[in-house]
Amino acid sequence: MSERIFVNPGEIYFGQGDERIETLLGSCVAITFWHPVQRLGGMCHFLLPNRVHGKVPVYTGDGRYxxxxxxxxIEEVAVRRTRxxxxQVKVFGGGRxxxxERSGSTIGESNARFALxxxxxxxxxxxxxDVAGEGYRYLRFDLTTGDVWVRRGRGLPASSASPRKREPVKPAGGL
Structure with a gap:
């Protein structure tokens, strides 16, 4: 049975072997890297495209950006002495x-544009x-095969002045 690793927002994981990396994305974006010969790879889960202080970008190694x-x-690839x-690189998330939320003006769409x-x-x-669009995504990335499964769910209703009953969010499709 493969080991399950869950990557939270702002986290990065890189590994090898019989592992499944999983995450849940809303407006965040995940990028997966997979080496088909060595069967190693990783996933980052970022919240914003970048961090800028004044006019000078600051690099601190923070996975939130x-x-x-x-x-x-890229540094993990170099540490493992691979090219x-x-x-194989795949990009997911950035949903509304x-x-x-209006199309073209969301943080999620900015995240997806940045990654690509x-x-x-x-x-x-x-x-x-599988980027942009409506709702959230649950990902499962298998380091043995490089397959990434995506289960999509609906977004949340717009808030209103009067409270109303919310329907439970149900996944759209199976893994």
């Missing part, structure tokens, strides 16, 4: 989870993606 999380993933171009753009800038092709 996409630029820093991606840099950490970045040998990895509240009904009153940053990977393009370093000439790393994206082998698969």
């Amino acid at each position: 996409g630029d820093e999380a991606l840099q950490y993933m 970045l171009q040998d990895y 989870i509240f009904a009153n 753009s940053a990977l393009n800038e370093i000439d790393l092709p994206v082998a698969g993606q």
